[in-house]
Amino acid sequence: MTQFTPSTNVDFIVIGSGAAGGIMAKQLSVAGFSVVVLEQGGWGKYGRDHEYNKDEWLDRNESEEDRLMSDPSRQRNTFRRTDKEKAVRGTHSYGCVVGGGTVTYGGSSWRHLPWEFNEASYDKTIPSGTGMADWPITYEELEPYYTQAEWELGISGLRVDSPFVAPMSKNYPVPPAPLKSSGALFNIAAAKHGLTVVPGPLAIITKRYKGRAACVNCGLCSGYGCHVGARSSTAVTMLPIAQKTGRCEIRVKSYVREISVDNSGQVTGVIYFDAQKREVHQKAKAVILSANASESARLLLLSKSARFPDGLANSSGLVGKYLMLGGGASASGLLEHPLNEYKGVISGAGIVDYVPSDPKRGFYGGGRLTARGYLTPLELGLNGLSPNAPRWGAGYKKALREEANHRMTITCFVTQLPLETNRVDLDPDVKDEWGLPAMRITSKSHPDDLKNMEFFRQKSLEILETAGAKKIWAPAVSDSRGGAHNRGTCRMGNDPKTSVVDKYHKAHDVPNLFIVDGSNLVTGGRNHPTMTIQALAFRAAQHIVRAAKNGTLRTSL
Amino acid sequence: MRTKAKSRRSFLVDSVTGLNAAWITANLPGILAAQEYARHSAESGQLPPLAFFTAAQAAEVEAIAAQIIPTDDTPGAREARCLYFIDRALTTFARNSQAVYIQGLQELQAKTAQLYPSAGKFSALTSEQQIKTLTEIEKTQFFNTVRIHTVIGFLARPVHGGNHNKIGWKLIGYDDSLNHKPPFGYYDAQPEPRRKA
Numbered sequence: 001m002t003q004f005t006p007s008t009n010v011d012f013i014v015i016g017s018g019a020a021g022g023i024m025a026k027q028l029s030v031a032g033f034s035v036v037v038l039e040q041g042g043w044g045k046y047g048r049d050h051e052y053n054k055d056e057w058l059d060r061n062e063s064e065e066d067r068l069m070s071d072p073s074r075q076r077n078t079f080r081r082t083d084k085e086k087a088v089r090g091t092h093s094y095g096c097v098v099g100g101g102t103v104t105y106g107g108s109s110w111r112h113l114p115w116e117f118n119e120a121s122y123d124k125t126i127p128s129g130t131g132m133a134d135w136p137i138t139y140e141e142l143e144p145y146y147t148q149a150e151w152e153l154g155i156s157g158l159r160v161d162s163p164f165v166a167p168m169s170k171n172y173p174v175p176p177a178p179l180k181s182s183g184a185l186f187n188i189a190a191a192k193h194g195l196t197v198v199p200g201p202l203a204i205i206t207k208r209y210k211g212r213a214a215c216v217n218c219g220l221c222s223g224y225g226c227h228v229g230a231r232s233s234t235a236v237t238m239l240p241i242a243q244k245t246g247r248c249e250i251r252v253k254s255y256v257r258e259i260s261v262d263n264s265g266q267v268t269g270v271i272y273f274d275a276q277k278r279e280v281h282q283k284a285k286a287v288i289l290s291a292n293a294s295e296s297a298r299l300l301l302l303s304k305s306a307r308f309p310d311g312l313a314n315s316s317g318l319v320g321k322y323l324m325l326g327g328g329a330s331a332s333g334l335l336e337h338p339l340n341e342y343k344g345v346i347s348g349a350g351i352v353d354y355v356p357s358d359p360k361r362g363f364y365g366g367g368r369l370t371a372r373g374y375l376t377p378l379e380l381g382l383n384g385l386s387p388n389a390p391r392w393g394a395g396y397k398k399a400l401r402e403e404a405n406h407r408m409t410i411t412c413f414v415t416q417l418p419l420e421t422n423r424v425d426l427d428p429d430v431k432d433e434w435g436l437p438a439m440r441i442t443s444k445s446h447p448d449d450l451k452n453m454e455f456f457r458q459k460s461l462e463i464l465e466t467a468g469a470k471k472i473w474a475p476a477v478s479d480s481r482g483g484a485h486n487r488g489t490c491r492m493g494n495d496p497k498t499s500v501v502d503k504y505h506k507a508h509d510v511p512n513l514f515i516v517d518g519s520n521l522v523t524g525g526r527n528h529p530t531m532t533i534q535a536l537a538f539r540a541a542q543h544i545v546r547a548a549k550n551g552t553l554r555t556s557l
Numbered sequence: 558m559r560t561k562a563k564s565r566r567s568f569l570v571d572s573v574t575g576l577n578a579a580w581i582t583a584n585l586p587g588i589l590a591a592q593e594y595a596r597h598s599a600e601s602g603q604l605p606p607l608a609f610f611t612a613a614q615a616a617e618v619e620a621i622a623a624q625i626i627p628t629d630d631t632p633g634a635r636e637a638r639c640l641y642f643i644d645r646a647l648t649t650f651a652r653n654s655q656a657v658y659i660q661g662l663q664e665l666q667a668k669t670a671q672l673y674p675s676a677g678k679f680s681a682l683t684s685e686q687q688i689k690t691l692t693e694i695e696k697t698q699f700f701n702t703v704r705i706h707t708v709i710g711f712l713a714r715p716v717h718g719g720n721h722n723k724i725g726w727k728l729i730g731y732d733d734s735l736n737h738k739p740p741f742g743y744y745d746a747q748p749e750p751r752r753k754a
Contacts, residue, residue: 054735057713061650181742187749218735227735337743342731344741377712377731382705392625392695392704393688397633397728400626404729405742 002249006282010034011548013270013284015256015299018100019530020517020537021290022234023149026241027541028288029248033548036282037242038254038272040075041096044068044103045225046235052225056378059224068104068225070096076432077294077439079481087427087440092482094292098250099235101292101484102530106222106346107203107231108413109155110368110528111146111166111535113355114139119523125359127448131322131418135522136494136503143169145535145542150201153534154209154232157201164196164352174207176200177215181339182371182408183349185467190351192466200347200370201531203232212236217344220376254280257436259287259303259312259513267513273434286512286553288544290537293323293519294482297424297489298439300515313507313515316497319490320425322418324524325443326485328367329453329477330411331460333469334386338405341373347411348372354459355526357415365452367414367526369460375407387473410463412456413527416480417446424489445479453477487529490519504547505540512553516540604638605718609647609655613678615640617662620680621700622707624687632724634707642710642719643703654702661699668694 004010011033014025021037029035042065045051053059053066062068070093078087095101115122117139120132147170149155157172176199179187183197190197204215204226215230229236242248253275260281262268269283289296297320301311311319351369358366375384381400384407389399416422422444426437457474464472493499496508501520507513518533525532547553607615619640626634634640647655669679672690676682679690694700710719712726714733720726726733740746 055714055716057709057717178739178741179745181740181744184744184747184749188744216735217737217739217741219737220735335744338730339742339744340730340732341742343737344739377726377729378709380729381708381712381725392691394627394629397626397629401631401728404731 001243002246004034004036004249006280009283009285010036011285012036012288013038013282014288014290015270016100016289016291016295016517017098017239017250018095018234018290018292018517019102019533021288022099022102022238022242023534023537024288024290024516024541025248025250026238027538028545029242029245031545033247033545035242035248036284037239037248037250038256038270038282039098039250039252040255041067041070041098041100042252044097044099044235046098047240049225049229049236050227052227054218054220054224054227056220056376059220060378068095068097069093074433076430077441077482078427078430079441079443081442081444081479083421083442087430087442090439090441090482092294092439092441092486094294094484094486097235098239098252099233102203102231102233103225103235104223105203105484105530108347108370108528109150109157109201109203109531110526111168112139112523112525112532113164113166115356116523116525117142123357123364125357126364127417127446130446131420133491133493133498133522136492136499139166142532142535142539145539146531148538149531149534152538153203153234153237154205154212155201155203155531156206158199160198162196162198162352164355165198172201174205174209177202177204177206177345177348178217180341180344180348180371180373182341182373185335185339185408186349186351186371186463188468189463189466193463195351195353197349198352200345200350202345202347203530204345205230205232210237215345219342219344222346222374255434256291256299257302257434259289259299261303261305261307261312261510263307265307265510267510277434286514286548289513289515290517292517293486293489293521294424294439294441296515296517296519297323298426300490301426302436308509313490313500313509313513315509316500318498318500321420321423322488322491323422323424323441323443323486324416324418324488324521325422325480325482326527327414327416327445327449327453327480328412328527329414329457329460329474330409331457331464331472331474332386332407332409333464333467333472334403334406335408335467335469336406339373339408340405341408342376342405346372346374351463354456361455363448363451363455364417365415365448365455367412367452367456368528369410369412369456369463371408372411373407373409375405380404386471408464408467408469410460412453412460414449414452414456415526416449416524418488418523419446441482443480443482450477450479485527485529487518487521487524490515491522492520493522504543505536514540514544605641607644609644614658614662615644616680617665617678618643618658618703620687621665621691621703622710624684624691625704625707626711631728634711636721637711637719637724638721639707639710639719642713642717643706645718646706646710651706654706657699657702661697661702664697664699665690665694
């Protein structure tokens, strides 16, 4: 396996190996550049996917070595709703393994719709005082890269002609996952309500593709590594190709603490802690930051220097700001006949008619309803019964037997308006396990976001009722506290005063620093960011390769 | 909203341990040893020896578990060997719950003596008396811990010592083949409704 010494001035360091980092590593190394990927997590079962456990109990009690997500007791973080509060211990976590969150995610791969790139000027009903802004790129510019991402990664789905779904120049490479009972019930309800049901586009292959096996519908999906390698994570699609070039080294257990710069303001490499917490300074001609929206922002803020006293790439003061978290609502119902929702992919069919905002609803916002059943045995036994079911005794056992496999759940994914006050910064008091200031998340959704969630909660109840559910319930909507889908902390734009990176992901302030991940998203989409992150990565890589070959990175590549 | 792996996992961990995150500091050798041991006992057909409880404690814990998931026309926690799951868990995953059990069993003894002075021990009570006793302590950390451990022992993979003969999975109709072909359920097996043109 290729190995570089820290003193070797490699062409690129890629920080993070997830949705975007894996693509950047592959594209840059295939183009002929030397690349060191620094991943703070471990290998997982990289190259040995069949070893991923399908043990519901072990999965919740992983050894440190088998963890696939960050550990909030090590990667400590704090949370508060507003600046007036003192932040308390947070539960934010993200993919932390080679392949990042794509190793365990549900695989939803919705594109942004064309108008989501200029929603700020397109939609006049957006409340004032938010940070909604147009992207510096259009859907048409990004469309070829969506297609590239779908075909290189292996996304299953069905191209549909609908105003509620992004138009595609090419169909998906493999057909959608089989319809589940929840999808069939969606169809029944949708036929009555005049709604549109679309199979969820998923990073899960349903036929053999590029040498990988098809999904076997095992049902222990989101949260687990895929034991047949059918989930199109960057660990099975991109990184093996990168490694095969002989120009890419993946270094695991590498916890980056600083991106270093010289007096001229150019990046010279990064300083990280290795597995033994020894500091290593890896030199590089350019750095790609793909550490997840929350960690990328934190790392920039940690990278203070005389030249960049407020953190790297932060002359705008916007690094960390306009954070968007995953918001939603859900509802469940019990049906007469068994659905066996524990079989198959987690995220099945989607109802897409409410993706656009509609002023008649009385607020700004939109989203998708997805049939998202996932009641594996422990989930059912511990958290899955209807609200008033007894918790123990004969009544509990009766409910277990009667409700098992009869439940359908709808999970909705909705917009969160970008607000300058919602952000990632450094906690002044709490340190992480490496002695660095912990990430602090400040987030309170706009009132319209909460109205939107309630709208989707009510819609879910209606649809369950129309589908014939006998008993229906929905937890009260609640504001997010972090977790997957965080976006928007280093937004993309043409003006260095109002954005952190330019339309090619180059930091406005630093010529050889590129930030490529969910942090660049100007608008959140309807809370399904991964496919857009991946299309952006392919586009960014193409530009960076071209610029590097032309010598226009202003470095000595 | 529990949409992603982590939130689901932390939800579960929280529900199991309250604020005590030490639960997740399980060590792999311990887990593997426990699995090996469960496998061995399953193959030999014998009940495994107890690793943590005394015989007297085990009788009490088993009686509680048998009220949490009772045996009726189908097997319950007792037949699923939830006791043995808990016993092994207390030396591996759930080491930090040991004190909860020791203290909880003492309090159960006291509660039993208070309600039924002549009974001596909880497991000697009639089923009706046991339910009354447990109802009195159902808000305690001890009862909640035993309840959660019993449910996990009933529904986790048999390799962890409980769910003997997949009794728990049979009750809920769970097919553990990890390889499913559509149709998965009743509704997707039906012809599709006619769509609007």
